Amino acid sequence: MPTGDPLNVLNLEQLEASAGSDRALMLELVELYLADGAAKLPTLLEAAAEPALDRMGLVAHGLKGASAAMGCEEAAGAFRVLEALGRAGETAGLDDALATAQAAWRRASERLRQFAA
Amino acid sequence: MRILIVDDDPVSCRILEEAMQAMQHDVHVVQDGAAAWARLASESFDVLMTDWEMPGVNGLELCRRVRARVGGAFLYVMLVTDRSIPEDVVAGIMAGANDFMSKPCDRGELCARMHAAERVVTLERSLAERVRELETALHEVETLRRLLPICMYCKSIRNDQEAWDDIEEYLHHHANADCTHSICPPCYEERVQPMLDEMHREKKAS
Numbered sequence: 001m002p003t004g005d006p007l008n009v010l011n012l013e014q015l016e017a018s019a020g021s022d023r024a025l026m027l028e029l030v031e032l033y034l035a036d037g038a039a040k041l042p043t044l045l046e047a048a049a050e051p052a053l054d055r056m057g058l059v060a061h062g063l064k065g066a067s068a069a070m071g072c073e074e075a076a077g078a079f080r081v082l083e084a085l086g087r088a089g090e091t092a093g094l095d096d097a098l099a100t101a102q103a104a105w106r107r108a109s110e111r112l113r114q115f116a117a
Numbered sequence: 118m119r120i121l122i123v124d125d126d127p128v129s130c131r132i133l134e135e136a137m138q139a140m141q142h143d144v145h146v147v148q149d150g151a152a153a154w155a156r157l158a159s160e161s162f163d164v165l166m167t168d169w170e171m172p173g174v175n176g177l178e179l180c181r182r183v184r185a186r187v188g189g190a191f192l193y194v195m196l197v198t199d200r201s202i203p204e205d206v207v208a209g210i211m212a213g214a215n216d217f218m219s220k221p222c223d224r225g226e227l228c229a230r231m232h233a234a235e236r237v238v239t240l241e242r243s244l245a246e247r248v249r250e251l252e253t254a255l256h257e258v259e260t261l262r263r264l265l266p267i268c269m270y271c272k273s274i275r276n277d278q279e280a281w282d283d284i285e286e287y288l289h290h291h292a293n294a295d296c297t298h299s300i301c302p303p304c305y306e307e308r309v310q311p312m313l314d315e316m317h318r319e320k321k322a323s
Binding site for chain 2 (some may be wrong): 014017018019020022025028029032033036058061062064065066068069070071
């Protein structure tokens with residue numbers, strides 16, 4: 001079924017479900033998510049570069065949960081892949097997964113900023 | 118209710134916190150399992166809502182620690198996690214969780230589950246109060262059972278029907294014991310020997 005958001009960058013219904021359709025809370029969550037993600041993403045990249053895959057998996061887990069709660073389904077999926085690689089201690093495909101997650105995060109951030117504007 | 122939320126993800130924390138505050142609960146938030154365990158050791162909460170994946174003490178370990186505590190008031194534990202397969206639900210509940218909810222949470226479902234939690238907490242409180250009352254009553258009964266209502270003059274004993282029994286009859290009915298009617302040396306000297314002496318005197322005189 002065609003949609004205006006084929007990548008599932010932002011599912012507003014999920015955000016509304018998380019916040020009980022409280023617009024003020026949704027805006028607060030957007031701010032919190034963007035700040036938390038901006039702080040955690042460098043940590044994730046550092047952990048991946050070391051590589052400290054356990055730590056990377058744990059950070060990815062947090063970002064995945066927050067993304068899912070915000071309705072950022074593409075980002076949640078990308079961080080889920082990184083979490084799985086971290087848990088498995090697997091470096092094969094890590095660079096691609098990191099690039100995918102960063103791109104998904106950028107798209108999610110942009111859509112959330114548009115929503116909050 | 119007094120609720121402790123434990124989650125290292127600030128977004129999830131805020132969602133849970135706001136939902137619980139909207140239900141007029143007294144909400145407290147910590148970021149990891151170790152901090153939660155410290156709070157639980159020093160304060161009383163009705164509900165613990167905990168994430169599973171956390172650095173250090175994770176949600177499952179927290180559940181186990183809570184259930185291994187000796188004494189203390191009942192604590193309702195809800196695991197709120199992005200895990201959702203049946204094996205995880207089983208592991209969570211076997212570790213001591215009362216409920217298991219998958220993230221991302223629907224606020225309506227979360228509130229409904231918290232109403233259910235409140236019913237359980239109220240029931241547990243009521244049960245604990247009733248147990249305390251029964252323990253107090255039992256203690257009083259034990260105390261009364263150790264006090265034998267005995268007449269200080271004739272040594273009759275008041276029975277359960279408020280009548281007075283002879284002590285031998287009372288022992289027969291309550292302790293399943295019968296008396297041999299022996300005579301102790303002091304009583305022999307004081308009571309029996311004078312009677313025997315009197316009998317001898319009367320016999321000599323006649």
